[in-house]
Amino acid sequence: MELHKHINPPLFFTYLCVHALILHSCLGLRLSGNETDRLALLEIRARITEDPFGVLNSWNATVHFCSWHGVTCSHRHQRVTRLDLRSLKLAGSISPHVGNLSFLREIYLQNNSLSNEIPQDVSRLRRLQDLLLQNNSLSGEIPSNLSSCSQLIRIAFSFNLLVGRIPEELGTLSKLREIAIHDNHFTGSVPKSLTNISSLEIISATGNNFSGSLPDTFGQMTNLFVLAFDANSLSGTIPPSIFNLSSIRIFSVTYNQILGTLPSNLGVAFPHLEFFGIGRNQFSGPIPVSLSNASSLRHLGLGGNRLHGKVPSLENLHSLERLLLAATI
Numbered sequence: 001m002e003l004h005k006h007i008n009p010p011l012f013f014t015y016l017c018v019h020a021l022i023l024h025s026c027l028g029l030r031l032s033g034n035e036t037d038r039l040a041l042l043e044i045r046a047r048i049t050e051d052p053f054g055v056l057n058s059w060n061a062t063v064h065f066c067s068w069h070g071v072t073c074s075h076r077h078q079r080v081t082r083l084d085l086r087s088l089k090l091a092g093s094i095s096p097h098v099g100n101l102s103f104l105r106e107i108y109l110q111n112n113s114l115s116n117e118i119p120q121d122v123s124r125l126r127r128l129q130d131l132l133l134q135n136n137s138l139s140g141e142i143p144s145n146l147s148s149c150s151q152l153i154r155i156a157f158s159f160n161l162l163v164g165r166i167p168e169e170l171g172t173l174s175k176l177r178e179i180a181i182h183d184n185h186f187t188g189s190v191p192k193s194l195t196n197i198s199s200l201e202i203i204s205a206t207g208n209n210f211s212g213s214l215p216d217t218f219g220q221m222t223n224l225f226v227l228a229f230d231a232n233s234l235s236g237t238i239p240p241s242i243f244n245l246s247s248i249r250i251f252s253v254t255y256n257q258i259l260g261t262l263p264s265n266l267g268v269a270f271p272h273l274e275f276f277g278i279g280r281n282q283f284s285g286p287i288p289v290s291l292s293n294a295s296s297l298r299h300l301g302l303g304g305n306r307l308h309g310k311v312p313s314l315e316n317l318h319s320l321e322r323l324l325l326a327a328t329i
Contacts, residue, residue, distance in 0.1 A: 036100055037073075037080045038065045043097035044083075050091035050113070079103035086132070087111040094133075099124035106130040110156065113137055118157075123148040134158040134180065142181075144169045156180040158204065168193045175199055182206040182228065190214055190229075195221055206230040206252070218242045230254040230277065243269045252277040254301060261285030262307075267293040277301035279324055284308075292316055300324065 045059050055069045065080070066073035072082035080101045091113040098107070099121025107122075110132045117140030118133065128149045134156040141164035142157065152173050162184040170179075171193025179194070182204045189212035194200070201223050210232040218224075219241020227242070230252050237260035238253075248270045259282040263269060267290035270276075276294075279301040286309035287302065297317050301324040314320060 034078055037103075040095075040097040040100035041065055041068065041071065041080070044095045047095040048090050048092040050089070052089050055085070055088055074103060077103070081127075082106040082108075084108040085112070089113060091115070093117075094119055094138075096121040098122060101125065102127070104128055105151075108132050109136070110134045111136075115139065117141075118143055118146075118162075120145060122146060125149055127151055129153045129175075132156040133160070136160055138162060141165075142167055142170075146170065147172045149173070150175070152176055154178045154180075157184065158182045160184055162186065164188075166191050166194070170194065171196045173197060177223075178202040178204075180204040181208070184208055186210060188212075190234075192217055197221070198223065200224055202226040204228045205232070208232055210234060212236065214239055214242070216241060219244050221245065223247060225272070226250040228252045229256065232256055234258055236260075246271060248273060249296075250275040252301075253281065254279045256281050259283060262288050264288050265290050267291040270294065271296075273297055274319075275299045277324075278305065280304035282306065287311060295319070298322070 041059060045056050048056060058069045065071060066078055070083060070085045071080055073079060074081050081103050082105060086108045089112060093116035094109065094114060096119040098119060104125050105127050106129060114136040115138065118138060120143045123143060123145035126149065129151050130153060132154065135158065138160040139162065142162060144167035147169035150173065153175055154177060158180045164186065165188035166186060168191050171191060174197060176197050177199055178201060180202065183206065186208040188210065190210055192215040195215050195217040198221065200221055203224065204226060206228050210229065211234065213236030214234065216239040218239050222245065224245055225247045226249065228250060234253065234256040235258060238258060243263050243266065246269065249272050252275060254277045261284060266288040273294045274296050275298060277299060283305040285307065287307050289312040292312045292314060295316060296319055298319050299322045300320065303324040303326040311325065
């Protein structure tokens with residue numbers, strides 16, 4: 001008996017249709033992530049209003065999105081892991097659809113002319129490690145839900161038009177090493193929660209309008225080597241615990257209203273000190289003799305305070321390039 005006589009044509013056709021539907025569904029599930037990334041990138045491009053170098057012309061259907069300018073994908077899953085459009089004179093805004101790039105680890109959009117706010121949707125990027133947006137024209141506040149990006153290592157928002165307070169929630173970013181927010185319009189006090197981030201190495205907050213005192217818990221940030229709060233409205237005294245941070249290389253609080261005295265062992269407490277700037281404050285008391293032991297010191301700015309006494313010998317400071325003492329003694 002021939003095989004084809006046992007096959008019911010309608011049932012066989014139905015079987016083929018169902019099998020094809022299942023196969024299509026499986027392929028759709030497999031490709032959906034890639035399609036989500038492609039559509040998100042197109043939405044990002046749609047928010048760019050000026051592209052003088054024409055770099056986004058490559059963002060079209062003729063090539064796979066992983067080959068688009070500034071886009072890097074993972075080899076295995078072909079998902080976007082890096083978006084690098086720095087220094088391209090791009091204007092426009094950051095699309096909320098950036099939050100759909102769920103595999104994204106690095107965002108480099110610095111040195112452009114991007115405006116408007118940082119999208120709240122960035123908080124959905126749970127793999128994000130670097131968020132570099134400095135030197136744009138971004139406005140609004142830092143989204144408090146940015147704390148959901150628990151893998152963040154670097155935040156750079158400097159040279160923008162950002163306002164408001166620094167969210168306390170950022171203190172939960174336990175892997176953060178650098179926060180650069182200088183030259184904005186931030187106000188309020190320095191969040192105490194930031195001092196909970198033991199991994200933090202760099203805090204650069206110069207050129208804002210922070211007020212109040214530095215938190216007395218700064219001394220627990222044992223990996224901190226840059227602390228810069230120049231040109232703010234800080235007052236009170238420097239927490240004594242800060243002078244226990246032997247890792248400090250740059251300490252700069254020039255142009256504030258900070259008062260108090262300097263510890264006598266300053267030059268020993270900061271053995272790696274390269275830059276020490278406290279000018280234009282209200283410090284008083286003697287200049288620590290121990291500064292003569294700070295052999296790595298390149299910049300010493302003490303001017304515009306009420307310090308008195310004899311200037312210690314600086315002959316051993318062979319790296320010293322700049323010494324500012326005017327109106328100090």
